[in-house]
Amino acid sequence: MNEKQAIIAKMLELQHFFEKQPDGTSRKIVLKIKQAIDKLASNRTAAIDISTQVRPISRFIRDEMTEHNYNLTL
Structure with a gap:
């Protein structure tokens, strides 16, 4: 896997993680x-x-996380 594919994979993981948050x-x-x-x-x-x-x-x-004093709930 090249660097670009690895970055996209990590970004997809982050996306999936944040999609579960309701805010x-x-x-x-x-x-x-x-x-x-x-x-x-x-x-x-x-x-x-x-x-x-x-x-x-x-x-x-x-x-965004700093400005809103953001904490993940899941």
Whole structure:
């Protein structure tokens, strides 16, 4: 499995985890994850710099969880 596939797999795991949460913050996080996965999956070039796609989603999750003093319930 190449690096891009591994990142997509991890993002899908995160998406599945946050989908179980019933709140609006989780819905926003799931939407951002889906958008990032779509961008990564649609680009067929092997030499794409995936960090430009992954860093914004990781920052978004961190910021949302910090801003809302977020705790996972499941």
